[in-house]
Amino acid sequence: xxQKRVLMKGNEVIAEAAIRAGCRNYFGYPIxxxxxxxxxxxxxxxxxxxNFVQAExxxxxxxxxxxxxxxxxxxxxxxxxxxISLKQEGISYIAGAELPAVVVNIVRAGPGLGxxxxxxxxxxxxxxxxGHGDYRNIVIAxxxxxxxxxxxxxxxxxxxxxxxxxxxxxxxTLGQMMEPVAFRDEEPVETIEKPWAACxxxxxxxxxxxxxxxxxxxxxxxxxxxxxDKYKIVEANEVRYEAINMEDAEIVITAFSTCSRIxxxxxxxxxxxxxxxxxxxxxTLWPFPYxxxxxxxxxxxxxxxxxxxxxxxxxxxxxxxxxxxxxxVYFHGRLGGNLPMQKEILDKIVAIHEGKITEGGxx
Amino acid sequence: MAVVFEPTKGLTxxxxxxxxxxxxxxxxxxxxxxxxxxxxxxxxxxxxxVGCTYNSYEYIACDMVQAAHGRAPAVATGIKRNxxxxxxxTYQGDGDLASIGTAEIVHAAARxxxxxxxxVNNAVYGMTSGQMAPTTLVGQVTTTxxxxxxxxxxxxxxxxxxxxxxxxxxxYIERVCVTDFKNIQNAKRAIQxxxxxxxxxxxxxxxxxxxxxxxxxxxxxxxxxxWLKENMEKQYPLGCYKGADITFDAEGNYVSGAIPATANNxxxxxxxxx
Numbered sequence: 001x002x003q004k005r006v007l008m009k010g011n012e013v014i015a016e017a018a019i020r021a022g023c024r025n026y027f028g029y030p031i032x033x034x035x036x037x038x039x040x041x042x043x044x045x046x047x048x049x050x051n052f053v054q055a056e057x058x059x060x061x062x063x064x065x066x067x068x069x070x071x072x073x074x075x076x077x078x079x080x081x082x083x084i085s086l087k088q089e090g091i092s093y094i095a096g097a098e099l100p101a102v103v104v105n106i107v108r109a110g111p112g113l114g115x116x117x118x119x120x121x122x123x124x125x126x127x128x129x130x131g132h133g134d135y136r137n138i139v140i141a142x143x144x145x146x147x148x149x150x151x152x153x154x155x156x157x158x159x160x161x162x163x164x165x166x167x168x169x170x171x172x173t174l175g176q177m178m179e180p181v182a183f184r185d186e187e188p189v190e191t192i193e194k195p196w197a198a199c200x201x202x203x204x205x206x207x208x209x210x211x212x213x214x215x216x217x218x219x220x221x222x223x224x225x226x227x228x229d230k231y232k233i234v235e236a237n238e239v240r241y242e243a244i245n246m247e248d249a250e251i252v253i254t255a256f257s258t259c260s261r262i263x264x265x266x267x268x269x270x271x272x273x274x275x276x277x278x279x280x281x282x283x284t285l286w287p288f289p290y291x292x293x294x295x296x297x298x299x300x301x302x303x304x305x306x307x308x309x310x311x312x313x314x315x316x317x318x319x320x321x322x323x324x325x326x327x328x329v330y331f332h333g334r335l336g337g338n339l340p341m342q343k344e345i346l347d348k349i350v351a352i353h354e355g356k357i358t359e360g361g362x363x
Numbered sequence: 364m365a366v367v368f369e370p371t372k373g374l375t376x377x378x379x380x381x382x383x384x385x386x387x388x389x390x391x392x393x394x395x396x397x398x399x400x401x402x403x404x405x406x407x408x409x410x411x412x413v414g415c416t417y418n419s420y421e422y423i424a425c426d427m428v429q430a431a432h433g434r435a436p437a438v439a440t441g442i443k444r445n446x447x448x449x450x451x452x453t454y455q456g457d458g459d460l461a462s463i464g465t466a467e468i469v470h471a472a473a474r475x476x477x478x479x480x481x482x483v484n485n486a487v488y489g490m491t492s493g494q495m496a497p498t499t500l501v502g503q504v505t506t507t508x509x510x511x512x513x514x515x516x517x518x519x520x521x522x523x524x525x526x527x528x529x530x531x532x533x534x535y536i537e538r539v540c541v542t543d544f545k546n547i548q549n550a551k552r553a554i555q556x557x558x559x560x561x562x563x564x565x566x567x568x569x570x571x572x573x574x575x576x577x578x579x580x581x582x583x584x585x586x587x588x589x590w591l592k593e594n595m596e597k598q599y600p601l602g603c604y605k606g607a608d609i610t611f612d613a614e615g616n617y618v619s620g621a622i623p624a625t626a627n628n629x630x631x632x633x634x635x636x637x
């Protein structure tokens with residue numbers, strides 16, 4: 001059935017998708033370039049009978065998320081890089097207390113206050129921890145407004161299923177971009193039982209407690225091992241990526257979100273020059289598609305990887321782990337809020353093809 | 364034989380870890396008794412904070428959520444906004460509330476969150492071994508003010524009840540202590556009043572309870588009670604700072620008194636599937 005398509009901004013679609021996913025709690029603090037999420041929520045959340053609170057800080061916002069999640073309700077916050085840094089305390093507690101939450105990071109360039117233009121410099125922070133302690137977040141990187149919609153809905157299901165933070169990571173380009181989006185008539189919302197929720201005993205013989213503190217080292221080690229077991233299940237079940245033009249590919253671009261959009265056109269341009277370029281686009285940054293990279297590295301046709309990012313080279317470390325030294329991994333990155341031109345990437349592909357640059361690459 | 368006293372069902376059987384002479388035991392019991400007296404044990408949700416009371420979630424028998432240092436009012440906001448008909452309270456010390464958590468407590472009061480804060484002020488960081496707190500008295504010796512708190516070097520104590528009572532969103536704020544039977548009864552009355560304020564959706568309520576820390580004050584339990592009466596009450600006078608004229612009938616329903624216009628800022632989002 002042909003669905004009606006509407007032209008919407010990425011940030012607004014994030015908010016709309018959350019409401020469609022049954023989220024009735026949004027707590028946030030203003031920061032560019034994600035403010036439209038908050039503006040949309042301020043109006044729409046009240047109209048659908050949900051909670052919208054403009055918190056006094058990012059720290060307070062993530063702790064309101066912690067409270068609503070502890071009581072068993074679907075909840076989201078959104079921010080951009082400096083604000084996400086402030087939320088790391090709460091994200092660590094959410095991991096320790098095993099609460100479901102959706103956190104959106106529309107990344108801007110850093111470090112520090114940095115700038116407000118698009119970047120991917122928060123890859124390490126998002127995928128390798130961010131806050132204190134041994135924990136993981138599911139990290140999802142949509143590449144279009146349509147995908148933002150579908151994956152935000154999915155993020156709520158994953159957060160509930162695994163009782164952990166599901167982080168949607170985009171950048172100013174994706175958040176500010178207007179694209180057609182086709183909404184489903186009915187969302188695939190999974191209602192998961194939450195017997196652990198602290199929303200009143202209501203006849204239970206015990207009181208529900210939500211906590212992340214375990215003073216006894218043996219108990220805390222056991223808790224940590226349980227978390228690690230859970231993360232292994234997520235790694236086994238939830239890896240998502242897109243493989244593009246991989247058949248007989250000579251050079252494999254690895255890129256996520258905005259960089260994958262730019263690189264798509266480069267594939268066609270390279271073909272015109274007689275160079276077969278494919279792409280592996282991780283959709284989940286954690287769990288990372290190591291196996292897909294490893295299989296590409298084993299392909300006889302593949303000569304090299306070219307990792308393209310809006311940072312100084314962060315995801316490239318995971319690409320190298322996947323490639324495991326079998327094929328060289330080159331890099332092209334832009335910093336400070338700049339985007340690579342298609343020609344920059346194409347030039348690098350030609351140089352790799354002609355054996356004119358060394359591994360690791362430059363900017 | 365007639366039963367004249369028995370443990371409240373509002374507390375679990377887990378033995379307290381508090382030091383002898385510490386007031387937390389009494390204050391926990393008053394909160395627990397209030398929950399039972401109002402038939403709220405099955406519906407209430409409490410928020411434990413960081414400090415000596417980090418573990419209060421194991422002692423108080425209603426549902427409990429343990430919060431990060433200073434963040435309990437934000438966590439309680441997230442809970443209460445979804446459970447508007449449940450009694451939601453935080454239990455916080457003075458380091459938690461008046462130092463690292465100042466932003467959260469001020470804004471919870473400013474928004475007139477319909478929550479109740481039990482604020483236990485013992486003028487010192489207890490759990491981390493007696494450092495100077497924002498509430499430490501001028502001249503008071505602590506492990507980080509070893510020659511006594513010197514205002515020219517370490518500034519002045521913060522009077523939380525007084526400054527929060529200036530916020531329009533605060534409905535009821537009272538300071539009490541639990542040093543003797545009369546004051547314990549008065550503290551219980553104050554906690555019940557805060558309960559009524561929340562039940563009637565009148566807005567933010569806070570009961571500040573002056574407390575002892577014999578271990579870190581270096582005093583015997585009874586001497587600590589005397590020190591509290593003689594020194595803390597000078598800096599922190601007992602009394603009602605906001606909402607003194609709010610009255611309730613015998614069933615706890617609001618009758619009269621000035622209240623914030625803002626209250627009832629929560630919605631019922633729906634039931635959690637258990």
